[in-house]
Amino acid sequence: MNPLYEPFPDYVVVNDKRVRIVTDFREYIKLIDLLKDDEVNTIEKAELIMSWFLDEPAGEFSECLQALSDFVTNYRGRETRSNREEENDQESEEQHNTPVISYNQDAPYIIAGFLECYGIDLIEVPYMHWWKFQMLIDGMNEDCELKKRMGYRSIDLSKIKDKEERERIRKIQKQIAIVDRVVTSEEIGDAFGNMMF
Numbered sequence: 001m002n003p004l005y006e007p008f009p010d011y012v013v014v015n016d017k018r019v020r021i022v023t024d025f026r027e028y029i030k031l032i033d034l035l036k037d038d039e040v041n042t043i044e045k046a047e048l049i050m051s052w053f054l055d056e057p058a059g060e061f062s063e064c065l066q067a068l069s070d071f072v073t074n075y076r077g078r079e080t081r082s083n084r085e086e087e088n089d090q091e092s093e094e095q096h097n098t099p100v101i102s103y104n105q106d107a108p109y110i111i112a113g114f115l116e117c118y119g120i121d122l123i124e125v126p127y128m129h130w131w132k133f134q135m136l137i138d139g140m141n142e143d144c145e146l147k148k149r150m151g152y153r154s155i156d157l158s159k160i161k162d163k164e165e166r167e168r169i170r171k172i173q174k175q176i177a178i179v180d181r182v183v184t185s186e187e188i189g190d191a192f193g194n195m196m197f
Helices: 025-036 042-052 061-073 081-086 090-097 107-118 130-139 145-154 163-175 185-194
Strands: 011-014 017-020
Touching: 011 061, 025 042, 025 061, 025 130, 042 061, 107 130, 107 145, 145 163
Parallel strands: none
Antiparallel strands: 011 017
16 A cells, blocks of 8 residues: 555455444554453453444454454555564564554653644544554654654664663663553554454
């Protein structure tokens, strides 16, 4: 999919049939919060997750969940779940699994970053597609506080040779460490997978 000339999808494909889904970014932040909520049991989560589908999905529950999981984690359209499973590059896999953003903890920086970089007030905007939201975060300038935090969190300290620089970055990482439970792309897929009946 090329967003420069194709519209963002408002559906997923289940059993070769398009099924319309909710696409606003707020809803997917809620979904991620739901997945990490240990107080909601698996059956309740499954029932709640079905509310993200606007049409009655045709097919097995597991196929519906896989389609929604792919939508949540695959906004670039570059890699499918099977491609991720086949990836052999251990280093890039470790980087991919390292959480660099928390939608709860970083909420003030996300809001400020959208205002600073794009003039978009996320509190006031009535709708924004989940994929557009993700793309805009990726495209924020590196001077933005959110991107700085994400950058520092992604640094592998073992690759920094200078001891003083390593210590400086370690202190920064400790100050901005994500303290709430973050759900990675793989965990989203696993969470959906664990619900498959």
